[in-house]
Amino acid sequence: MKELKLMKGNEALAEAAIRCGCDAYFGYPITPQSEVLEYLSMEAHSRTGMLVLQAESEVAAINMIYGAAGTGKKVMTTSSSPGISLMQEGISYIACAELPCVLANVVRGGPGLGTIQPSQGDYFQAVKGGGHGDYKLIVLAPSTVQEMVDFVKLAFNLAFKWRNPVMILTDGALGQMMEKVELFPQEERTFEPLPWATTGKPKSRERNFITSLHMQADAMEEINRHLQAKYKKIEEEETMFEEYMCDDAEYILTAYGLVARICQKAAQLAREKGIKVGVFRPKTVFPFPTGQLAKLAGKVKGILDVEMNAGQMVEDVRLAVNGKIPVEFHGRMGGVIPSPEEVLHKLEEKFVGGKA
């Protein structure tokens, strides 16, 4: 029987973590996502014996993740923009050390302390590195509370499959929004000693030693080559996207997360006026669905990219489209959510009645 529940996005993240058999959560309070820590503190212990720890800062939290991930356990942290900024050093080290973990960024308006309202201002940080060095996170962008649930499970699978940190890139509105979700059944917390984890040294192999330091440049280049090859395979195998009314579309709206839903509404409004509009939504923003978007670009007249920032994913859209058709941008910043009418108006202004 289906298990349906009305849940807040933040609670959904927490509930899904428990059901995945997550072993430990390390976090620090920050609005608008403190509910994850609170929900887990209340629920997790008794249900699965999962450990929930309030760290003394986000810096401490990510380093606890680093340590716990090294033991081969399923670990997770969540935060919101300023807190995720604090974690960047640790994330870079974890990526280089190739340890699996799940992170969620419930993004709020920035830069600086900004607002506690929703934003997509951290796209670059999540997708283009964030910390130092050439590394990639796998970045999942849910657009519904249901996907908040599903992507936690997916994130753990991908993290262990690729030995890579996986980030769920969401926002304050999805975190606070209540929607009906279908929950997957509780999975058992299992622990298999993994060959790379700090689980002692059997006779059969060398001891495991976790580090991201390699003094020789050529050795470090080798590590980099290995990482890049891995990222390339991730691009080939894990790219996910959704097309909405794209088959006969003349114009495409590109958007991720919550904004994609606003764009779907805008597309409906456009079609009522006889303008054939579709929506292309990357579900993974790294890997970005470059090839799929390029294909689509061959069939339409123009793209309007819509984001809650000053224009970040639009760069990936333009790279994919590669000049074939015009790509315009509309964004709201600082915690302001665009309305479907506003998106439609922009589309008409830029394309239909406008220059293209």
Added chain:
Amino acid sequence: MSNTIDTTQVKLTPKDFASGQDVRWCPGCGDYSILAQVQRVLPELGIPKEQIIWISGIGCSSRFPYYMGTYGFHTIHGRAAAIATGVKVSRPELSVWVATGDGDMMSIGGNHFIHTCRKNVDLKILLFNNRIYGLTKGQYSPTSEVGLISKSTPYGSVDYPFNPLSLALGSGATFVARAADNDPKHMQEMIKRAAEHKGTAFLEILQNCVIFNDGAYDAITGKENRTDKMLYLKHNQPMTFGKDNSKGIKLDGFKPVVIDLNDGVHSANDCWIHDETDHDAARSFILAHMTDHPELPVPFGVVRQEYKTTYDQAVSNQIAAVTEKRGKGDLQKILRGGNTWEIA
């Protein structure tokens, strides 16, 4: 850079130190009292408003600079002490104040706090200690008592709290004091003393968060308990407390014990005489740790004060000394100097 604060007589009133912004703490919050006492004391210092700056991190306490009619700086969670250090060494003539809380300064900002104290940067740090995270709505903090039920510890917290006074002493703060939000007169005195100190002045203020940790200090500062639980320290005076000062603290070796001054055996002469400038810091720690023993009263007042060269002063002195020795720098000379490399 001059290192002295210009105190040319300016007549200011508490009103001058209000920013005019609506104060937005919860009704009944202890922070209101702190704001009022600070605004009452600052005019007495004779420092022009434009030479005072209030710096904060993030938290309920950190809204403080919005309400002060001085320069203000609302900064990064936990980082106020580091930012204040930057301000002080750049503009040593300013009177630099930090408003912070237990989450902000004892948790995420712990590292900056200990190093500021260690360096003896001339800052006044007011710690609004309510033993809870207020702004994020009620998670336990590093000063929460073991077993505290909070949003993030629904079954009780398991880790031990910091003793802020002990932490400040251990880190080398040169002025360490405690006040309570419900004793405004005494708090004013402490703020004044902190203001007059040169070096890192640390004032812990027990502050009630009516919403998420109401009554955290009732057992100490509550109406029924305060006479027996609050010990007001006075320099060079015997430590006495209780109704009509009928009780005293005697130092038995390293152990503070309560004595009855009316028992016909003990008198004020048996009491520990408080010495703020005690050359032996061990005794300051004993005072700070009296909170560990429920049978003892909690000390309020200046636990310790010592004078050492401040960091900002030392830096200025060094720059002056080196400049005098080596002469003023000459960029051309450096460019033509020997430390160059050729890349093959």
